[in-house]
Every structure is written in structure tokens, then in C-alpha cells.
Amino acid sequence: MSKGVLLFARNNSQVDYLKQAYWLAKRVDQYLGLPTSVITDNEDYLKDNFPDYESVFDNVIVTEYTNGFTLKRYYDGALTQKRLEFKNDTRPLAYDLTPYDETLLLDTDVVIADSIFNECFSQSNDFLIYKRAYDLAQFRDYTEFDYISDTSVDFYWATCVFFRKTSENKIFFDLLQHIQENWQHYNSIFQINSSVYRNDHAFSIAIHIMNGYQKGDFAGKMPGKLFYTTDKDELVELTDNSFMFLIEKEHHAGEYNVIRFKQNTVHVMNKFSLNRIIDKELAND
Amino acid sequence: MTKGYVMLAQNSEHDYVKQACLCAMSLHATNSDPKITLITNDVVPEEYVSLFDSIVEIPWNDQAAKSDWKVENRWKIYHASPYEETIVLDTDMLVLQDISSWWNFLSNYDLYFTSKVFTYRDEEVHDTVYRKAFIANNLPNLYSGFHYFKKGETAHEFYRWLELVMNNWELFYGQYVKEHYPKRPSIDVSAAIVAKILDCDTEITNSKVKYPSFTHMKPLIQGWTHNTETWQGRVGTYLTSNLKLTIGNHTQQGIFHYTEKDFVTDKIMNIYKKHLGL
Numbered sequence: 001m002s003k004g005v006l007l008f009a010r011n012n013s014q015v016d017y018l019k020q021a022y023w024l025a026k027r028v029d030q031y032l033g034l035p036t037s038v039i040t041d042n043e044d045y046l047k048d049n050f051p052d053y054e055s056v057f058d059n060v061i062v063t064e065y066t067n068g069f070t071l072k073r074y075y076d077g078a079l080t081q082k083r084l085e086f087k088n089d090t091r092p093l094a095y096d097l098t099p100y101d102e103t104l105l106l107d108t109d110v111v112i113a114d115s116i117f118n119e120c121f122s123q124s125n126d127f128l129i130y131k132r133a134y135d136l137a138q139f140r141d142y143t144e145f146d147y148i149s150d151t152s153v154d155f156y157w158a159t160c161v162f163f164r165k166t167s168e169n170k171i172f173f174d175l176l177q178h179i180q181e182n183w184q185h186y187n188s189i190f191q192i193n194s195s196v197y198r199n200d201h202a203f204s205i206a207i208h209i210m211n212g213y214q215k216g217d218f219a220g221k222m223p224g225k226l227f228y229t230t231d232k233d234e235l236v237e238l239t240d241n242s243f244m245f246l247i248e249k250e251h252h253a254g255e256y257n258v259i260r261f262k263q264n265t266v267h268v269m270n271k272f273s274l275n276r277i278i279d280k281e282l283a284n285d
Numbered sequence: 286m287t288k289g290y291v292m293l294a295q296n297s298e299h300d301y302v303k304q305a306c307l308c309a310m311s312l313h314a315t316n317s318d319p320k321i322t323l324i325t326n327d328v329v330p331e332e333y334v335s336l337f338d339s340i341v342e343i344p345w346n347d348q349a350a351k352s353d354w355k356v357e358n359r360w361k362i363y364h365a366s367p368y369e370e371t372i373v374l375d376t377d378m379l380v381l382q383d384i385s386s387w388w389n390f391l392s393n394y395d396l397y398f399t400s401k402v403f404t405y406r407d408e409e410v411h412d413t414v415y416r417k418a419f420i421a422n423n424l425p426n427l428y429s430g431f432h433y434f435k436k437g438e439t440a441h442e443f444y445r446w447l448e449l450v451m452n453n454w455e456l457f458y459g460q461y462v463k464e465h466y467p468k469r470p471s472i473d474v475s476a477a478i479v480a481k482i483l484d485c486d487t488e489i490t491n492s493k494v495k496y497p498s499f500t501h502m503k504p505l506i507q508g509w510t511h512n513t514e515t516w517q518g519r520v521g522t523y524l525t526s527n528l529k530l531t532i533g534n535h536t537q538q539g540i541f542h543y544t545e546k547d548f549v550t551d552k553i554m555n556i557y558k559k560h561l562g563l
Contacts, residue, residue: 200441213534215406
């Protein structure tokens, strides 16, 4: 059984997801000992900017270049924000495009700092995903992560997903594509009060449907805990598996608490601060 | 041992008999030859009479004649039930699956109350809204909407006490429900007081099991962050011709306690009637 990590990386005008993918693939090799394949719509950029990319990536899978599917507000700390394209519409193709029998699908802003994900490959459930994630700030309102809306279905994080190539998972990803193609309909039926397509929501809806519109066991739980910081926080230092974050202060916009965190993988949502860290590290390489 | 379902219905401005007929239809649609008794002094429409094994009058006088909530006669169910083993259902319930296996579980008890109920998302309710009196006065969290009794000394004693508490509810509530004193008698509160008096709550319920139970659709216990007056104002109801009930995006199973009177529409009645060939 072949196994590996799959990343989607499609740049917008200001966020270099390919750089994140390149950097993350190295960490995947370091901490998990797994190959990484990347799916991108801009192979030329990869070739031009990362000459050794062929030694870093197991496969580069090219999809057609398209303009942004949705617009999203990106924060860089609590006080700065930009509205940018977010090309998140190809993730439902993961099953069809992955070269692996067993795939760990990750967002490029997941900073691997331990080997916990290796446990995915030695357990029996064919589909794993996190239902809960843990905010390092600990004071923010998390109710939006309980359900995809107040009256709707359980929320799941599409950030880290493990799946094997099985007929059931094929159905799941086909269903995901269907949901994505008919997003306005599902957005309405599932009472999501935002028209912006979000993979977390699509995955959550698909899981609910796979469970027969009720609670069920289609999705197992990813190993360990998913920790995250939002884009209103900043990653300011990373040494191997030791992070230092500035976490926004409650009721004090623009002020931060310093938090050190180590030996756990963290989903770092502030892409700009992550890229600054990556730039620093790549410059030293 | 004879086994059957019993409901008590007294019409007021609301048509509880109609609710009972819908509940009876749902039992017939999902359970094999259920025996159902309706206790009522109201007229049951002819087309629904065949749903019931028996229709009996409320024993003795009507103690709820001047009441809006019509709970004062509930203690009489024990005496009016023609069965040796009885499951008591509120009228505003739909039975959505075969619950015949529940009888096997219940036969281990002389009396059994559900103490766990669930939301439409199948999550256990932790009710701090409607159950303030239970929490503040440390009363057993019993739900009489679904309960079971086996005729015998234990259940008889319980119901004799229930009669006493219901008939003297102000006196007993003054003693046992000092915090959040209810404005009117409640069968749930009264049953909880009896369980406390008899110190029998661990013998008449089982907090470790999920079933028997029901989905409780009171709006403020659905796990919503935004409060609402009616659950029907927040989520849609979809009933298919093969009686699959979906609330919001959630398929329902077990027993569905809809609580809101206007849930019963001609459309829903007709779907059940058509299914049963009534």
C-alpha cells in the first residue's frame, strides 16, 4: 500500500501557498518520513522559485489554472486585513488526484511538529477527520465550530484528513464534488448563513449525508489533537518543533500575549506570519 | 401478560384527541399489532376508532374540567389501563420505529421513567431552562412523557402517592419545590416528588442506557445559541410518504415529542392515513 501526504497549493496575488507546501513537505519528511505530493495550478512558478522541488516533492500534479473561486478576508494580526482570492474549490478532487492508496491530506498552513499523524496509517478506519480543534487563545467564541450553523449539522475540520482508496471514500469524494458544484443549494438547505464556499462546511455536510442524515460512524477521529491559532494571531518564531506566538488579547485589539508551544503540530492560520517565518528559514538554508 | 400503550387526552382549545389519533397511527405504522387504549371523555372521530384497542372514559370525576393544562387526571392512568404492562405516552408524540424490543428491557422493572432525552440532533439534553425546579430542589430528572409500569404493588404504591401529590400539589410543592415553585401542577414534578418520597429513583430509571427515551422538541433545549419561541420557526419538518421524518437536516428515529400543537397538520394526518389505508 503506497502512502503519502497530499497538499493543495494555488497561489493568490499575495499568499504563496506553494512556498508553504514546499516548506511543509520538508517537515513532513523530517517528522513523518512520508513522501509529499502537491497539486497546483502553477508548476512554472514552482520550477522558477524552487529549483530543487523535484527532490522535495514525490509528485507535482498540475490542474488547470483558474481564477479565484471565492473571496476571503485574510488577517495578519488583529489590525490588518486584506480581501483576497481563495482557490479552495479543488480539494474535493483529492481522491481522484492522489497517487497514494493511503493519503494524509493537509492544509499547507499546518505546521508539522510531531509524528502523531503516522498513527493514521496503522489504524483500521478508512476515513479520519477532526471534529474538534483547540484554539491556543482559549477565550474566543468557538460555537461556530460546533455546528456549521446554529441549527445545522456537526462541524468537521477539513484541515487534516486521512483516507484510504475505498469504494465508500470514492462515494464520499464524489459527493463532495457534487456539493461543491451545487454550493448555493446546499448552502441554503443546510442553513449556512454565508454564501462563501468553505471546505470545512462541504466536508461536514458530506459526512452527515454519508451517515444517513444522522449521527454515525463514517468518520473516525484523527489521532491526537488539532491545535490552531487564528489569523489574528502571529507566529513570530519557530525553532524545530518549538513555536512562539503572539496571541491576540481579549478586549484589547492590537495587543498580544506571548505563548510558547512545542512538540505538537499546529494549524497556523495567519499565512503572512507563517510565510515570514518560512522566508527566514529558507534564507538560512 | 397483556401489554399495551395508553394515552390520556382531554380536549381544551387544543385537540389532544387528534394528537392521540396521530400517535396511534404512528404506532400502527411502525409496530406490529400494537394494543392502544385511549382514555378520554371526548369524542373520537369515527375514522380513527379502529386504531384503538379500547377507548375508556376518565375514571371517577373529571378533575381537570376547569384546567387549561389537563394534567390533573394523569394519576388515573394506572387504574384505567386494561393492560398488565403499560407504556404511557404523551399524545403529542410520534413513534418512528419498531419499539417492541423496548418491552423486553422494561419488563425488568416494575416502573420505569425516562431520565434522558435527546435533541433533534440526537444529542443528550442537559436542560437548565425548563428543569430549573428539578435542579434547584434536587429532584430526580424524570420524564413522564414516556413511562412504563407493570401492575403490582410497586407501581400501585407509586401511583397512590402520585394521586396524593397531584391532589394536594400546593402542599407538596411547598415542601419539595421551594425554589422555582411552579405556578401549576406538573406531572413530571409530581412524579419526581413521589420518587423522592419513596426514595426509589434508582429503581425506576437507568441513567446508563440511551433507550427507552424520546426526542424532546422544546425549543430552548435544542443546543441553539439563538433562542426562539418555537422550534418550527428555526428548522423545517419533512415527512415522506414512507413516513421518514426529517427535522432540519436530521433524520429522526425512536419517539419524537413534537410539543408544539400546530405541528399536527392535515398534511401530516393524511400522510399517515394514506399509509395505513384509513
